[in-house]
Amino acid sequence: MIRRYLRLLGVQLRSSSLLILQYRGDFLLEGLVSLFWTVTALAPLFVVYRGRESVAGWSFGEALLVVGWFTLLQGVLEGAITPSLNGVVDHIRKGTLDFVLLKPADAQFLVSTTRFLPWRATNVLSGVGLFVYAFHLLDRGPSIPGLFASVVLLGSSTLLLYSMWILTVSAAFFVVRVDNLTYFFQSIFDAARWPSAVFKGTLSFIFTFIIPLALMTTFPAEAMLGRLSLKSLLAAVGGSLAFAFVSRRVWLRSIGHYTSASS
Numbered sequence: 001m002i003r004r005y006l007r008l009l010g011v012q013l014r015s016s017s018l019l020i021l022q023y024r025g026d027f028l029l030e031g032l033v034s035l036f037w038t039v040t041a042l043a044p045l046f047v048v049y050r051g052r053e054s055v056a057g058w059s060f061g062e063a064l065l066v067v068g069w070f071t072l073l074q075g076v077l078e079g080a081i082t083p084s085l086n087g088v089v090d091h092i093r094k095g096t097l098d099f100v101l102l103k104p105a106d107a108q109f110l111v112s113t114t115r116f117l118p119w120r121a122t123n124v125l126s127g128v129g130l131f132v133y134a135f136h137l138l139d140r141g142p143s144i145p146g147l148f149a150s151v152v153l154l155g156s157s158t159l160l161l162y163s164m165w166i167l168t169v170s171a172a173f174f175v176v177r178v179d180n181l182t183y184f185f186q187s188i189f190d191a192a193r194w195p196s197a198v199f200k201g202t203l204s205f206i207f208t209f210i211i212p213l214a215l216m217t218t219f220p221a222e223a224m225l226g227r228l229s230l231k232s233l234l235a236a237v238g239g240s241l242a243f244a245f246v247s248r249r250v251w252l253r254s255i256g257h258y259t260s261a262s263s
Contacts, residue, residue, distance in 0.1 A: 008105065009113055016116040031119040038071055038126040041193065056197035061137035063195055065221035068130030069157075070193040073216055075123025077161050077189070083115040085169050092172045097258055108166070108251050131224070142224040149223035149233050156240035157216040163240070163247035164211070170247075173254040192217045212239060 020026075045067060049060045058066070088111045091097040100110050135141050142150070168185055188211055191199075196214035199207055207213045215236045222228040 005105070005109060008109075012113040013116055017118050020118050030117075031122045034075075034119060034122045035126060038123060041071065042067065045193075056195060058195045058197060059138075061134045062221065062225060064130055064134035064137065065224055066195050066217050067193050068127045068134060069217040069220045070127075071130060072124050072127025072154075073157055073161060073192070074189075075120045075127065076158055077165075079117045079120025079123070081112075081162055081165055083117050084112050085165050087111070087114055088169045089172045092258065095259065101255070101258075107255065108248070112162070112166075143226045146224050146226045146228075149228060150220045152233065153215075153220040153223055153236055156237045157220065159240045159244050160212060160216060163243040166247040166251050170250045170254040173257045189213070195221070212236075212243075215239060 045060070045063060048055060049063070053059065055063065088097070091100065091111070097107075097111075101107050103110060131142075164185065191207060192213040196204065196207060196218040208215075219228055219232060219236050223233065
């Protein structure tokens, strides 16, 4: 079963890559635009740290690690998650989700792997570049256990992002338009470019437990710095699995409210 779905994922990835490479000029242009926005996204960080050695206990180099994780996950989100899931809203609105539900494969898997944007890989490479520059500024390197923990957290962060988008898209089964909701989610995600210690009070609680942005960018950065406890690592993994379970149950229940075009 797993091999079958991996083969299907490979087919979808190859199909998206071939479609994009038909227009190589657009592919290169989009890659350059993506790189430009990554560079401009650093501007607020330079402004905040101008004349300061640290903010909320984070030095410039340490905060740059958080930005690196934000940039990397933004590439994953906009290159592998939203292109497919945005199409689900149109399917539901037009009543054409039947074509997906009737196929002999899991509907959630199919709607999640319809389309990929390969040029967003530039964000992933930019994130890795920021890691290298940040550790150069810190005059040290990441520890081996820290690197292992950050790889684990990359998986849990991706699962968290995907689960939150499934929950957002599932709302389309109950309301006509969720465009504003998806824009709202993307605006909230922008806050993940800052260390969680910057936020205090209610915002700190929301970004840690309700919309766990801290688990996505601050925790991996702390892992690379070697100061994330094993308890926090296990909590992050457990939290992402819990989100995935809840989103799966919500998706299955939402399908029951779907009304096709022929109804």
